[in-house]
Amino acid sequence: MTQIRFVQSASRFHQFPESTMPEVAIAGRSNSGKSSFINSMGRQKIAKVSGTPGKTRLLNIFDVDQRFWLVDMPGYGYAARSHSERGDWETMVEEYLSGSKNLKGLILLMDIRRKWSDDEAMLIDFAVSMDLKVVIGLTKADKLSKSRWLTATRNMEAQLGVPCYALSSTKKWGADTILEHIKKNWL
Ligand code: GDP
Numbered sequence: 001m002t003q004i005r006f007v008q009s010a011s012r013f014h015q016f017p018e019s020t021m022p023e024v025a026i027a028g029r030s031n032s033g034k035s036s037f038i039n040s041m042g043r044q045k046i047a048k049v050s051g052t053p054g055k056t057r058l059l060n061i062f063d064v065d066q067r068f069w070l071v072d073m074p075g076y077g078y079a080a081r082s083h084s085e086r087g088d089w090e091t092m093v094e095e096y097l098s099g100s101k102n103l104k105g106l107i108l109l110m111d112i113r114r115k116w117s118d119d120e121a122m123l124i125d126f127a128v129s130m131d132l133k134v135v136i137g138l139t140k141a142d143k144l145s146k147s148r149w150l151t152a153t154r155n156m157e158a159q160l161g162v163p164c165y166a167l168s169s170t171k172k173w174g175a176d177t178i179l180e181h182i183k184k185n186w187l
Contacts, residue, residue, distance in 0.1 A: 002179060004042035007061040007069065013096040016061070022068040022187050023102045025132075027093070027123055028109035030075035033139035036169035037109060038062065038072060041179065047072060057088075059096060064179070068104070068187060071096070077119045093123070097130055104186040105133030107178060112138035112152050112166060116159070124160070133186050134162045137178055141166035 010016055028034040038047035046062065060072040073093055076086075097103065106127045110120060127134050136156065141149040149166045157164040163181060167174020 002041045002176075003065050004038070004044075004046055004070070005063045006046055007063050009058040009060050011058055012092065013059065013099050016059075016100075019069070019102065021063075021102060022104050023071050023100055024064075024068050024105055024107060024182055024186065025071045025073055025097065025103060026107040026109065027073045028075060028139075029077040029111075029114075029117070029119060032075070032109045032111055033169055034072065034075060034109050037137065037139060037167070037175060038070070040169040040172055041175050059092070067183060069102075071100075071103075076123075077117065094126065097127060097132065103132060105135065105182070107135050107137055107182075109137045109139050112141050112149055113143060116156070124162070135178060135181055136160065136162055136164040137174070138164055138166045140168065140170075141174065142168035142171045 008017060026034060026038070035047040039045045041064070047060070057074050059074075062070040062072065064070050073096070074089060076089055097106070106123070108120060108123060110116070124134055138149070138153055138156065144152065153164050153166045165174055165177050165181070167178065169175070
């Protein structure tokens with residue numbers, strides 16, 4: 001069982017504690033199931049499952065098995081956001097993704113039933129340009145039949161050229177595979 005522990009929140013990357021721990025960033029559109037995914041990794045409910053999409057505006061650091069820090073980035077793509085809020089999000093995320101010396105890669109979560117959007121494309125291009133590894137977690141796979149989620153996963157992988165894994169936080173499967181992928185290939 002994965003041990004996950006909250007370390008600290010920071011509104012900006014320069015507020016991070018001094019550390020040599022490898023870091024893995026996690027991002028996803030609001031309502032993609034990011035909090036549920038983080039909660040499903042451990043035994044306890046550690047990340048707040050948001051009632052209000054886009055509410056969380058901080059970088060939240062979690063220690064995972066004392067092997068790496070999972071850095072939870074604010075959700076994006078919330079329609080009610082103003083232009084300046086969007087700018088703040090981009091500044092925070094780009095500052096972190098380009099500034100951290102310990103960062104190994106990015107987990108990008110998206111609802112398996114949604115189409116790839118410009119926000120996701122921007123984030124993945126930016127991560128790749130920073131030489132970061134990327135893995136896609138396709139959330140809420142329990143909403144589709146097995147044959148449909150298998151097809152959706154294969155199509156997404158072919159389209160994007162990065163590893164994609166279907167998962168369900170509700171039914172508690174898939175998160176372990178992503179963790180194994182990271183421990184084996186990124187650390
Ligand atoms: P966040 O805004 O990305 O942190 O998303 P949340 O974790 O708050 O989830 C958004 C909504 O999707 C909530 O109503 C969750 O219960 C639901 N949800 C999250 N993961 C799953 C999943 O794996 N399966 C299903 N069926 N619903 C999910």
